[in-house]
Amino acid sequence: MQISHLALHNFRCYRQIDLDLPPGVSIFVGPNASGKTSLLEAVLVLATSKSPRTTRDRELVYWTASWGSISGQFRGMDTSSPSIRIVLRGAVSGDEQDLPSVLNGAKHIEVNGVRCDSVTELVGQAPAVLFSPDDLQLVKAGPAVRRRFLNTALAQLMPRYLDDLLRYRRALRQRNELLKQMQAGRAMGSDLAPWTSQLVETGSRISGDRQNFIAALGEDAGQLHTTLSDHSEQLTLQYDSVLAGIDDPDEKAEVFREELERSHEQELHRGITVIGPHRDEMAVAIDGYAARQFASQGQQRTAALSLKLAEAQVMQKRRGEPPILLLDDCLSELDAARAAKMVELAGQFEQILITSAGSSSVLRESNYGAWYEITDGRIRPQ
């Protein structure tokens, strides 16, 4: 997949830009606060409907504007060449008459000119993978960050996964609310069963998808890490879950149901569902030791990079088409040898957008790509 044209209107620091993008490598160089991250963020919002930086869409719109938009024309390998447009409401409430008529709510999503009623109709149309300095958190932070990583990847791989995930969250919220009401004696135990069923049905599918994905990811990430660490280290991934290690979907559902029953006293006591995919973990280990606790900064960085590259590779294999790679200022964090390897590995993909605060020597030497200069929300080819 590749993006051939990007237009931004009142998105972050960009008032208005129209940008043609070539296949292959594009390199955007600009000082701090010039708009590099915002540019890649825009592409990721088109791919996933969400910003990796914030959950409040309002923040994406230019400070003083009442609305903003992102439009992208994509080109796929076969017949799929989606054009995607997202219109967002800003934090300042302008004159209602000035808002585009399509914007009834906070966000309007359009694929090929047709309004999407659900994000499941968007996500997966134009897959992208973002590499950023924050990726370190993937190894360093708690399990929630890794669940988010799994969700972003799987949602782009299979819209069905996103549908299950949204339904799971909804069922979980309802079930937790009911548990609280039961705790307070305001609801009966017999009311819980239908919510448990919804949770089990969607949750066991989510668990199956994660289990398969982590297995595929582990294989690729292991190889990549070995390459990036000069064959000295072994990276392994493990799916940690009450539902881990069960292959048969029906059996998974059955085990989930049994485990929920087993934890019933505890969930009644605490007023929340204490087991399930919302507690899943993907454990990352280097040479057998938990990377989160024991790995050095450099090791963690390499592991995070391997995970991200593996994500892109698995997407490419499963979809038969590579995702767009977005590299946000992440080469500067690596030593010269690793940065060179990273550039080489990224080179296999169809399109890569790279940002850099300085004109990195690795990029100069690699001697490829179209160069652009970013200054204060303006982009100029060099």
Add this chain to the structure above:
Amino acid sequence: MLRYARPIQQLIEALEKLPGIGPKTAQRLTFFLLRSSEQDVRTLGEAILSLKGETQLCQQCYNYCTAELCPICEDPHRDGSVICVVEEVSDLMALERPGEYQGLYHVIGGALSPVENVKPSDLRISELLERIKQTLPQEIILATSPTVEGDATAEYLRELIRALPDPPRITRIALGLPVGGDLDYADQVTLARALRGRTVMED
């Protein structure tokens, strides 16, 4: 602050309470009515008043109507052995439109939702069970919406109906594919759900 004359201000404020109508639209509608003919405004006002005054709920299925029973329940040609359970009257209207269904309905008035504090006792579930016991239908079609809440409500109803003595057949409305579209144009989530809801081909 400068305010409009009282009757104008009053209507603007009343209209603003309607869903999807902001202050600007409320103002526009109000001034439109002010310029309209006496007759047009009177017709609108009377329509609004009789909406509350003359509409009632069908004693059997809880459809809106103007008599004790709604036209569907009164129609002798409808098949009383099948009852289709829907959340709202608007769902009933949607199911009526194709003219395919010949049975009766039961509007339960929403879907279970602990978050919005909708409990089983807030829905017309005991009325449904009582009606099944009285009229002994052969089939109950559960046509609550395909959301998490609608599915949970369907399951809740299924368990209760199953527990009745000599229970009717229980079916769930199928999630179909869009007409006229080729399979390769159907969106993936619709396809995945249609596959999961597949049924045995009868001969």
